[in-house]
Amino acid sequence: MNSVNKADVIVVGAGPAGISAALAVARGGKKVLLIERAQYAGSKNMYGGAVYTTALKEVFKDDFKTIPYERIINSHTWAFLTDTGSFEMTYKNDDSTASYAIKRFNLEKWMIERAKEAGVYYIPNTLVTNLLLKDGCVIGVKTELEEYFASVTILADGVNSLLSRQINLRSNYEPKDIILSVKEAIKLDKKVIEERFNLKEDCTNGVNKQYFGTGFGKMKDIKNLFMMTFLHTFKDTVMLGVGANLADLTKNKLNLNEILDEVKKHPDIYPLIKDGETIEYSAHLIPEGGYNKMPKLVSSGVIIVGDAAGFVNSVHLEGTNFALISGKLAGESALNALENDDFSERSLLIYRKKLEKSFILKDLYSYRNVINKLYSRSNSLSVYYPKKIRELFEIVTSANCIPKGEQIRSYVKSFFKDRKITELFKDFFAFLKCGLDVFFGK
Numbered sequence: 001m002n003s004v005n006k007a008d009v010i011v012v013g014a015g016p017a018g019i020s021a022a023l024a025v026a027r028g029g030k031k032v033l034l035i036e037r038a039q040y041a042g043s044k045n046m047y048g049g050a051v052y053t054t055a056l057k058e059v060f061k062d063d064f065k066t067i068p069y070e071r072i073i074n075s076h077t078w079a080f081l082t083d084t085g086s087f088e089m090t091y092k093n094d095d096s097t098a099s100y101a102i103k104r105f106n107l108e109k110w111m112i113e114r115a116k117e118a119g120v121y122y123i124p125n126t127l128v129t130n131l132l133l134k135d136g137c138v139i140g141v142k143t144e145l146e147e148y149f150a151s152v153t154i155l156a157d158g159v160n161s162l163l164s165r166q167i168n169l170r171s172n173y174e175p176k177d178i179i180l181s182v183k184e185a186i187k188l189d190k191k192v193i194e195e196r197f198n199l200k201e202d203c204t205n206g207v208n209k210q211y212f213g214t215g216f217g218k219m220k221d222i223k224n225l226f227m228m229t230f231l232h233t234f235k236d237t238v239m240l241g242v243g244a245n246l247a248d249l250t251k252n253k254l255n256l257n258e259i260l261d262e263v264k265k266h267p268d269i270y271p272l273i274k275d276g277e278t279i280e281y282s283a284h285l286i287p288e289g290g291y292n293k294m295p296k297l298v299s300s301g302v303i304i305v306g307d308a309a310g311f312v313n314s315v316h317l318e319g320t321n322f323a324l325i326s327g328k329l330a331g332e333s334a335l336n337a338l339e340n341d342d343f344s345e346r347s348l349l350i351y352r353k354k355l356e357k358s359f360i361l362k363d364l365y366s367y368r369n370v371i372n373k374l375y376s377r378s379n380s381l382s383v384y385y386p387k388k389i390r391e392l393f394e395i396v397t398s399a400n401c402i403p404k405g406e407q408i409r410s411y412v413k414s415f416f417k418d419r420k421i422t423e424l425f426k427d428f429f430a431f432l433k434c435g436l437d438v439f440f441g442k
């Protein structure tokens with residue numbers, strides 16, 4: 001074994017979680033190898049495009065100032081799409097710098113440079129095929145050509161995490177615990193984007209839109225499909241994507257590419273992307289099992305982080321912040337194990353304690369039933385309430401020579417005529433339970 005193949009810590013996967021973990025170890029003065037299967041980190045990754053700056057600042061400290069962002073995202077819209085239009089709510093704060101639009105490839109490239117500066121040995125273009133075990137303890141990894149050895153291996157290999165499944169640290173997710181997402185990068189002239197979204201030339205503002213509702217196009221008659229559409233503005237591109245539960249897609253025999261095509265034709269979305277050129281098309285999975293499907297997190301000689309551990313809060317489109325902070329905490333836990341020269345499962349469980357103290361396990365716990373509850377009411381959220389809201393706005397915004405009181409009375413009656421009262425109660429209690437779970441937290 002030569003010295004290049006031996007390190008204190010090996011990190012598999014150079015996404016936000018892996019880079020952050022490697023950086024923490026290098027900053028602690030220990031030797032760390034960061035192995036990535038892609039030729040260029042970021043080229044195999046995909047996301048919507050909004051990265052939360054608090055976690056980036058915590059991991060990259062002063063270097064954060066040089067991050068290659070394209071726009072500051074400080075306008076957030078939540079909208080319900082109906083067959084003819086939409087109902088939307090926007091929160092704007094030009095002073096906010098809470099999230100940035102950064103292209104994934106640029107983000108990873110920048111993060112890798114910072115990690116290398118801190119002393120991380122970066123090995124790209126190398127697929128880790130197996131974990132190496134001795135007496136039940138992970139002692140390193142095998143790639144297609146070499147074996148690498150370390151006291152601690154951190155698995156940051158993303159949502160599929162084949163490696164953690166090899167040692168039964170994590171099971172495979174069921175379709176109901178996975179979102180499939182497809183996204184297009186649509187190129188438009190920078191000036192056109194600024195005009196369409198009312199943005200400044202200096203890129204100090206940007207837009208994030210989340211759309212719910214499926215009652216339009218080919219999805220109109222589908223009862224149980226919980227789907228979300230997202231749109232982010234970049235300098236000269238608009239990122240438009242859709243995500244839907246894999247089980248819903250299979251059950252309804254739906255093709256997500258066709259759904260995205262339908263979304264692009266929607267009267268509210270088409271004007272925003274009109275005449276744009278699709279320059280990139282990508283697909284990715286998002287783990288959604290949350291706290292209830294969380295893996296064991298550690299075993300002797302090994303720790304799991306980021307998407308590989310299912311650390312995502314899809315209600316708020318948060319993933320990179322969970323990845324960055326869980327990576328940092330895993331790196332610090334590895335340093336702790338090295339200091340004590342103890343790489344047993346018991347020693348590495350300090351990682352879980354750190355996660356419990358952070359927002360990660362607190363949030364995952366308080367949201368543990370939210371997604372399932374929302375899915376169970378998906379028809380209400382995606383079709384019924386958007387339709388009822390549209391009907392209410394039609395009454396409020398039109399002058400049709402019918403007394404308003406009469407219209408509103410018939411509207412209220414329609415709530416009980418169109419839908420069984422038991423269903424309305426189920427909706428109410430499901431939303432109330434979600435709210436109470438989050439409010440009381442852990």
Ligand SMILES: Cc1cc2nc3c(=O)[nH]c(=O)nc-3n(C[C@H](O)[C@H](O)[C@H](O)COP(=O)(O)OP(=O)(O)OC[C@H]3O[C@@H](n4cnc5c(N)ncnc54)[C@H](O)[C@@H]3O)c2cc1C
Nearest residue numbers: 013015016017037047048050128158181306307319320323
């Ligand atoms: C459509 C979509 C939209 C999203 N939008 C947002 C958003 O707006 N904001 C947000 O915060 N989050 C968002 N997320 C979530 C976010 O992208 C992820 O949570 C985050 O990237 C997870 O980081 P990670 O490092 O754990 O995993 P990844 O980013 O998936 O990185 C895993 C890395 O491991 C490498 N790898 C895998 N297997 C091996 C192997 N065997 N050997 C070597 N290398 C390997 C991969 O090539 C990859 O580089 C979104 C996700 C999707 C899919």
